[in-house]
Amino acid sequence: MNTSENMKARLLEYIEAFNADDAQRVVALFADEASIEDPVGTPVKQGKSEIAQFYGYATSLGARLELVAPPRGSHGSSATISFRVHTVMEGQPAHIDVTDVMDFDAAGKIVRMRAYWGRDDYHVAGGAA
Amino acid sequence: MNTSENMKARLLEYIEAFNADDAQRVVALFADEASIEDPVGTPVKQGKSEIAQFYGYATSLGARLELVAPPRGSHGSSATISFRVHTVMEGQPAHIDVTDVMDFDAAGKIVRMRAYWGRDDYHVAGGAA
Numbered sequence: 001m002n003t004s005e006n007m008k009a010r011l012l013e014y015i016e017a018f019n020a021d022d023a024q025r026v027v028a029l030f031a032d033e034a035s036i037e038d039p040v041g042t043p044v045k046q047g048k049s050e051i052a053q054f055y056g057y058a059t060s061l062g063a064r065l066e067l068v069a070p071p072r073g074s075h076g077s078s079a080t081i082s083f084r085v086h087t088v089m090e091g092q093p094a095h096i097d098v099t100d101v102m103d104f105d106a107a108g109k110i111v112r113m114r115a116y117w118g119r120d121d122y123h124v125a126g127g128a129a
Numbered sequence: 130m131n132t133s134e135n136m137k138a139r140l141l142e143y144i145e146a147f148n149a150d151d152a153q154r155v156v157a158l159f160a161d162e163a164s165i166e167d168p169v170g171t172p173v174k175q176g177k178s179e180i181a182q183f184y185g186y187a188t189s190l191g192a193r194l195e196l197v198a199p200p201r202g203s204h205g206s207s208a209t210i211s212f213r214v215h216t217v218m219e220g221q222p223a224h225i226d227v228t229d230v231m232d233f234d235a236a237g238k239i240v241r242m243r244a245y246w247g248r249d250d251y252h253v254a255g256g257a258a
Contacts (some may be wrong), residue, residue: 004247033236041205067196069211072228073247076170080228080245082198082211099201099228101245116209116230118133118202 002108003126010108011071011081011100018065023055031109038115063087068097077104089124097121131237133202140200140210140229147194152184160238167244189193191218197226207232218253226250 010029017025027048036045036054045054064086071081078101085096096117103112138163138196139158146154156177163231165174165183174183193215214225233242 003196006247008249010167058132070226070250072211072245072250074169074245075247078169078245079247080209080211080230082201082209082228097199097201099211099230101209101228101230116201116203116207118204118208119197120137121201123135 001106002077004079006108007073007077007079007102007104010073010104010110011079011102012067014100014102014110015065015067015083017082018055018059018063019061021053021059023059026055026059027052029110030113031105031111034056034109034111034113036113036115038113039117040114061087063113077106078102079104089122093123094122094124096123130207131233131235133208135237136202136206136231136233137200138207139233139239140231141196142231143231143239144194144196144210144212147184147188147192150188151192152181152188155184155188156181158239159242160236160240162241163238163242164243165244167242168197168246169243190216196244206234218251221254223251223253225252 014029030051032048033038034051036051048126065083067083069082073079080099080101082099085098087094098115101114102110105111143158159180161177165180194212196212198211200207200208209228209230211228214227216223227244227246231239232245234240
């Protein structure tokens with residue numbers, strides 16, 4: 001059953017799998033026809049093939065996701081997770097502040113992922129914003 | 130212009146106005162035909178009158194919103210804010226962990242608010258979950 005507790009467990013598994021650079025484990029959390037909008041306001045990726053390509057690249061960069069608050073559920077089939085992405089930009093430490101909103105199907109698979117972050121949520125050490 | 134910076138400023142103003150128990154100041158952030166789904170998965174409130182009623186009640190409870198991370202923007206017209214609501218439930222201190230997703234119009238008014246929190250994000254001191 002797709003409870004709030006189950007949704008949150010999937011979100012924590014998402015973080016863990018990402019931090020293990022394990023794209024396959026991340027992609028396994030998604031339904032076949034799922035969509036990804038990352039960041040919100042850019043073109044949507046749709047379906048397992050595009051999702052696998054997206055996470056194959058994303059997990060190849062050595063970025064690490066640091067949880068900043070407990071995941072939030074809802075009274076429906078959605079939940080959110082907020083984290084800081086630690087990465088490197090042109091040799092400098094950088095981080096991106098992100099909140100993901102995920103919608104789930106009855107089987108507990110992610111059917112829609114929307115990542116909220118703007119240009120001003122991307123901070124490079126020593127850089128101007 | 131509706132920049133990511135402007136959206137975040139409105140979200141911080143939302144928190145500040147709420148914590149001042151100032152329903153009018155909160156409602157002034159919304160467009161006339163705005164909608165509110167709080168929590169996500171429950172019936173939507175629509176229009177200034179329902180929104181005023183909602184915040185009139187919400188700000189009468191003495192609850193306080195504590196920001197837990199910087200607001201996140203997007204590459205579109207949406208932004209998010211995550212906070213902990215400190216309140217009292219049957220004489221006991223309680224808190225609710227919430228993430229709000231807000232969509233803005235070109236004038237910088239909120240047109241849609243969705244509050245993500247589940248029953249298990251509601252914690253009463255000494256209570257069972």
